[in-house]
Amino acid sequence: MSTLYLVGTPIGNLEDMTFRAVRIMQEVDIIACEDTRVTGKLTHHYNIKTPLKSYHEHNKDRMTEVLVAMLKEGKSIALVSDAGLPLISDPGYELVNAVRDVGLTVITVPGPNAALTALMTSGLSSYSFLFNGFLPRKESEKYAKLNELMQQPHSILLYESPYRIKDTLMTIAKVDAERKVALARELTKRYEQVVTAPVNDLLTRLENDIPLKGEFVIVIDGQYEVKNVEQWWDALTINDHVNHYIAEGQSSKDAIKQVSVDRNMKKRDVYNSFHIQD
Structure with a gap:
């Protein structure tokens, strides 16, 4: 039965490849990967002869359709990233959803994560x-x-x-x-x-x-207790605070927005303080 496998690969040391990951990558019809040159080093190391296809941020919309069509034809595919677990800060969830939408199987083959x-x-x-x-x-x-x-x-x-x-x-x-x-x-x-x-x-x-x-x-480290942290801008007036960011090269609009975030104030209040003079 055609299946999309999400396969974890090493984050550095090639010896961290699992036996199952090697077997799956040998058995599938296609390996979809970010960079064929990077994955090619891994497949060469383990003597995996499976063809590679690029699947990355810039072609994912087109390639999702291509890969789903291949799965519907009865082929199986392994999706990998350059290093670690696919989909973690990498494209791929769109492909998973598309595969499930047509009633096909998705299986995870876990591995390292940085x-x-x-x-x-x-x-x-x-x-x-x-x-x-x-x-x-x-x-x-x-x-x-x-x-x-x-x-x-x-x-x-x-x-x-x-x-x-x-x-x-x-x-x-x-x-x-x-x-x-x-x-x-x-x-x-x-x-x-x-x-x-x-x-x-x-x-x-x-x-x-x-x-x-x-x-x-x-x-x-998390903030596990409430504490009053002294901020670098505590001694500044609101106007001086805005002018500090402007001096760093920000526009007045961006500076006002940043001050509102720093001081947990409404942007309108910072704007009024800066622009409305007594």
Whole structure:
């Protein structure tokens, strides 16, 4: 019977491939993957001869129809990502829904996951956690999202590139400079590194003790008790607060929006304070 298999693959060390995953990838008719070059290294290592087809963010709409048609013809397909579990911060749920809509079978073949691997080794609480994948790139939106997440009594799991890790740690420090954070890089590989410390300490160790190489997982300790955290802008008036963001290059509209988020105020009230003079 034709089946869509969701197959977990190694996040670094190729020896983390399961016997079942190898067998399924050998038995299916097609392996749908993000990058055929990346998955090709894995299939070559395990002598898997199954043809590869690209399935990624930019072609998922067209390829979902193609793959569903193949399944309806009686073929079976394995969906994999470049590393770890498919669908986790990667496209694929649309394909799962489309396959189920036509009455065909979806089976999961579990495997490694970078976020959970980092949480396991971080030393931070693992009883409850929130996974948020990648943060917004725009600074004001990133700050707003982190400010929201870091008020929660759960560990926060994030992905970040080596090119943005420093900026993201600086934004975390704006929310709470003393919050304990774990940085995990090169997980399961030869130079695996997991460092847990207050975020300000991590910032001083970047580039020297912590090379900016490899994809990062960030684990942020939850806020488990209510506390009054002193904010950098507490001594500023609302107008000075807005002008601070304008001086950084934001438009007055964006600066007012950010101040409303910082101070948990209505945007209209910040606008009126800034624009209406006595």
